[in-house]
Amino acid sequence: MALSVTTQETVVRPPGLEFLINGQIHRLDTGSSVAPTTTLASLLREHFGLTGVKIPCDQGACGACTVIMDGKAVLSCMVLAVEAAGHEILTIEGLPSDDCVVKAFAEQSEPGYGTALQCGLCTPGFVMTARALLDRVPSPTISEIKEALSGNICRCGCYAGIAQAVRHASEIVPKASAS
Amino acid sequence: MKPAYIPRVQRSYVGQYRARIDGIEKASGRAKYAADLTVKCRVPGLLYAKVLRSPYPHARIRGLDVSQAARLPEVVDVLTFEDPDVACLKPTNAGWTDGVDTLSYERMMWRRFRDRRVLGSHARWVGDEVGAVVAAESEEIAEAALRLIKVDWELLPFVLDPVDAMAPGAPILHPELGDTNVLPEDTVGGADVFVDKGDVAQALADADVVLTATTTYHNATQNSLDNWSCLIEWNEDNFTVWSNSYEAHQTRMHLSEMLDVPLGNIRVVSPYVGGQFGRGDTGDQPFFLFTALLAKRTGRPVWFRHSRRESFHDGRQHICYEGALGAKRDGTITALSFNSVGNVGAYADHSMFAIKFAPVEATEVAFAHIPNVRFEGRGVYTNKMPACMMRGVGNSQLNLILGRLVDGLAEAMNVDPLDIACKNFGHQWEELPDKSLVTVLQTGAARISWTEKRHQPGEGPIYGGVKRRGVGFSFHPGWHAEWQELRRGEVHVTMTVNADCSVTLDAPTVETGTGSNTCNVLGCAEALSFLGVTSGDIHWISTVDTDASPQDCVQTDSSVSFLQSEAMAAASKEVKGKLLERVAPLLDATPPELDIDGGFVYRKDGVGGRWSVKQLLREASLDPITVAVSRRPLATRTGVPFIATFAEVEVNTDTGQVLVLRLVVVNDCGTVMYASGAEAQQIGGQCIALGESLTEEIIYDERTGFPLNFNWIDYQIPTMADMPEIDPVLLEVWRGEGEYGACGLGEGTVTCTPCAVLNAIYNAIGVRIDSIPVKPETVLKALGKIGS
Numbered sequence: 001m002a003l004s005v006t007t008q009e010t011v012v013r014p015p016g017l018e019f020l021i022n023g024q025i026h027r028l029d030t031g032s033s034v035a036p037t038t039t040l041a042s043l044l045r046e047h048f049g050l051t052g053v054k055i056p057c058d059q060g061a062c063g064a065c066t067v068i069m070d071g072k073a074v075l076s077c078m079v080l081a082v083e084a085a086g087h088e089i090l091t092i093e094g095l096p097s098d099d100c101v102v103k104a105f106a107e108q109s110e111p112g113y114g115t116a117l118q119c120g121l122c123t124p125g126f127v128m129t130a131r132a133l134l135d136r137v138p139s140p141t142i143s144e145i146k147e148a149l150s151g152n153i154c155r156c157g158c159y160a161g162i163a164q165a166v167r168h169a170s171e172i173v174p175k176a177s178a179s
Numbered sequence: 180m181k182p183a184y185i186p187r188v189q190r191s192y193v194g195q196y197r198a199r200i201d202g203i204e205k206a207s208g209r210a211k212y213a214a215d216l217t218v219k220c221r222v223p224g225l226l227y228a229k230v231l232r233s234p235y236p237h238a239r240i241r242g243l244d245v246s247q248a249a250r251l252p253e254v255v256d257v258l259t260f261e262d263p264d265v266a267c268l269k270p271t272n273a274g275w276t277d278g279v280d281t282l283s284y285e286r287m288m289w290r291r292f293r294d295r296r297v298l299g300s301h302a303r304w305v306g307d308e309v310g311a312v313v314a315a316e317s318e319e320i321a322e323a324a325l326r327l328i329k330v331d332w333e334l335l336p337f338v339l340d341p342v343d344a345m346a347p348g349a350p351i352l353h354p355e356l357g358d359t360n361v362l363p364e365d366t367v368g369g370a371d372v373f374v375d376k377g378d379v380a381q382a383l384a385d386a387d388v389v390l391t392a393t394t395t396y397h398n399a400t401q402n403s404l405d406n407w408s409c410l411i412e413w414n415e416d417n418f419t420v421w422s423n424s425y426e427a428h429q430t431r432m433h434l435s436e437m438l439d440v441p442l443g444n445i446r447v448v449s450p451y452v453g454g455q456f457g458r459g460d461t462g463d464q465p466f467f468l469f470t471a472l473l474a475k476r477t478g479r480p481v482w483f484r485h486s487r488r489e490s491f492h493d494g495r496q497h498i499c500y501e502g503a504l505g506a507k508r509d510g511t512i513t514a515l516s517f518n519s520v521g522n523v524g525a526y527a528d529h530s531m532f533a534i535k536f537a538p539v540e541a542t543e544v545a546f547a548h549i550p551n552v553r554f555e556g557r558g559v560y561t562n563k564m565p566a567c568m569m570r571g572v573g574n575s576q577l578n579l580i581l582g583r584l585v586d587g588l589a590e591a592m593n594v595d596p597l598d599i600a601c602k603n604f605g606h607q608w609e610e611l612p613d614k615s616l617v618t619v620l621q622t623g624a625a626r627i628s629w630t631e632k633r634h635q636p637g638e639g640p641i642y643g644g645v646k647r648r649g650v651g652f653s654f655h656p657g658w659h660a661e662w663q664e665l666r667r668g669e670v671h672v673t674m675t676v677n678a679d680c681s682v683t684l685d686a687p688t689v690e691t692g693t694g695s696n697t698c699n700v701l702g703c704a705e706a707l708s709f710l711g712v713t714s715g716d717i718h719w720i721s722t723v724d725t726d727a728s729p730q731d732c733v734q735t736d737s738s739v740s741f742l743q744s745e746a747m748a749a750a751s752k753e754v755k756g757k758l759l760e761r762v763a764p765l766l767d768a769t770p771p772e773l774d775i776d777g778g779f780v781y782r783k784d785g786v787g788g789r790w791s792v793k794q795l796l797r798e799a800s801l802d803p804i805t806v807a808v809s810r811r812p813l814a815t816r817t818g819v820p821f822i823a824t825f826a827e828v829e830v831n832t833d834t835g836q837v838l839v840l841r842l843v844v845v846n847d848c849g850t851v852m853y854a855s856g857a858e859a860q861q862i863g864g865q866c867i868a869l870g871e872s873l874t875e876e877i878i879y880d881e882r883t884g885f886p887l888n889f890n891w892i893d894y895q896i897p898t899m900a901d902m903p904e905i906d907p908v909l910l911e912v913w914r915g916e917g918e919y920g921a922c923g924l925g926e927g928t929v930t931c932t933p934c935a936v937l938n939a940i941y942n943a944i945g946v947r948i949d950s951i952p953v954k955p956e957t958v959l960k961a962l963g964k965i966g967s
Contacts (some may be wrong), residue, residue: 032429035319037319042313042931043961045215045218046218046219046220047219047220048220049218049220049221050208051208051211051212051214051215051218052207052208053208054214054404054453056404056405056406056453056487057487057767057890058486058487059487059890059891059892060460061890061892062404062651062890062891064404091208092207092208093208095207097207102203102207103203103206105202105206106198106199106203106204106205106206106207107198107200108198108855109180109197109198109855110180110196111180111181111182111183111184111196111854111855112181112182112183112220112858112906113181113182113858113862114682114858114859114860114861114862114863114907115198115199115202115694115853115855115856115858115859116206117199117202117206117872118199118206118454118692118693118694118856118859118860118863119403119404119405119449119451119452119453119454119455119691119692120201120204120206120210120453120692121212121404121405121453121454121692122404122453123205123206123208124206124208126267127206141260145899146899146900147662147900149899150898150899150900150901151898152898152899153404153891153896153898154863154866154899155402155403155404155454155456155866155867155896156454156692156859156863156866157403157862157865157867157897157902158859158862158863158866159862159898159899159902160471160862160902160905161859161862162899163899
């Protein structure tokens, strides 16, 4: 009897999609307004209200929509929402409030390098790209930093401050996280 | 550790190196921009507007059939140019913006050329908003509906080059304004010959040395990351606009005057804006109007946002300058003559500001000691993207020819160009040499090792067999000093001291990233330091709301940072007066017998002790003490300080690649209001300046008039990997009026770099390149390695 109920439920209710976002499971039922062409970036913003994800270009050119998927920095405007189902997604909202990268970006004011942000629209993308870099390479060289962050555009031009912030963050990354 | 700047006056807060006040909010992704407040899950009834854009550089709409589009499910409304709501709208232009002071339709700038229609039928560039706009349940549906609109186009001949556009028989873009594409004389810019001091022709004939050059500044765009947008919602007879425009009260005036709705019935809310750089300072604003109309007709909130491609809607003027310089044998410049032709694109917008107004200002503050100066300039309509305001408007283009002539004269006379600059340039309020200019140039030269690195053109050492290095510089008057901000009207600030001595600061200005918000807090802490408050006790209101805030201080001229702080310095005396009135009865004294310092009230005669302000405030009435001030900028003419960029480049003579090795950016700014923010502007400006120097330009298919790179793959913005080491140098030599006597800084940081790079390239390879951007093929052509 119990078995047949389960079977019936499975038939009546199509599977939908499950997303693991910032440690929480989010479910999208079939029939929701998510189209097959909806990008992960759009899903995160419009459906889940995760507006730390920005979409200035929607063509993979600026990096402002960067999120971490299964530990790797990805451009969420270049990932279809359906592709992201079942994967582990981390947006800037999922970083701990005392994340050392966030703090380093916020606090950069070392003379000669300016601040690490001005208008701030590109900042979440830079923070997530830098976060993924430091997870992989805890003490990157300046050329590794430049290489890793060269897919992100900061039109305010705070590149010197950003590089400095990443260096400062790398000095305070707990070495244990490398293991 | 790099060297910190040395302040002329030690202050407690103003001038600090410190984090931005919005640092954590922005770095954590919590800062909300207009597009974040309007996501579908926050505004459930949201409709999306999309506008029809011309696929042709020049065409007229003979007729539209929108029936199929209107029938598409989930399309809610279609508005066309034939609709009475649209057809009745007055012609408009960019004069709504950069009025600095709020302007009405009658008083707006450029009244001679109101050349834009809201959803007109005459398309003048590929991308022009014409004909119809659709509101639908999703962006995709709105786009699909646009594709279903049948347009009967009448194709017209087009012209892309301004010289061709001036020739007889050229297609006329704005027949309603006259039978020529040359913009008419106007009330701001003046006649074609808009500066004519002394007798330039005679002075050139009499000169010992005459030098001529032609420089071309290509078109670039601002590329703010926060695509321009608005959400509009009506409630009975009033409506609210959420927008990422850089001005709130002026946006309200624009909507009120164009839609005939009383100012009080319109509320404009502007939260954080993701970059401006002149982006919103354009005539491309009809989207506010048709979005408002759609919201009214549908009774639902309507959202319009430019896509990335559509965000290429205005930029820098492509200007070609012919310059002539006459000088005596001792290096004294006797004549400067300039003739410019600017490609303004399809609409005039603020182009005459760049072509005429900016050079007039530069003449006044930098060429005052040169007896003969003449400027002639024309703005010409073509079927390209309109040009308007972009960071460094007009001065960037002028600097390219100015720095080129100074470098060329020095070479002709075999002297150092630094000496030519110091010998000749300065404002009329000071003797030559100008102390600011001398200090700026000497400091920059020392930082880049000018004497060691400068050599005869093309005669330096060769690196790796094919690479040559060189150094160059360019200089320009800074902008804007307080006296140049007179047209701004009044600057408003409201300070509220709460009962616990915390301070709520309403210094309304839209936060576009410039850091003026942190300047405000530092200025407020400085002004109220007698209360013993620190910058952490001050809450800065980050959203401008026309229902709640006094008029916002518009983010132009890079001067908000000091204008509002000057107002706060004035307001603080009133705060002290009110506070003493409040607490005097508690101390059995009269206010004149008391004073406050470091957070304590004391009797001036020394009797009694010191009483904590905080404690007294809690014992007195708990009402907050609010002081609202408005202050006109001071008119005392103090001249302006100077700015300069020094560049070191390496040119690969095999590949043509130019690598900028180092930039030294020097700003004399009177008083540094916020050191970290100022350095961020100096460093940050180089992203635009180096982009314009080396990679950024809009490329058109000459055959079809179609722009080819309205995206960030083909239009190349420098990334971190492309940027050289930048040395930001802040100086305080010149001083303006007022408590701080500061000067605008951010905008000018882009001005001198392209010319500094070109002069450095000449120093490296000994062949002149006089146009930007300098791409590898430009270098190889100049070297004669490939055909031109």
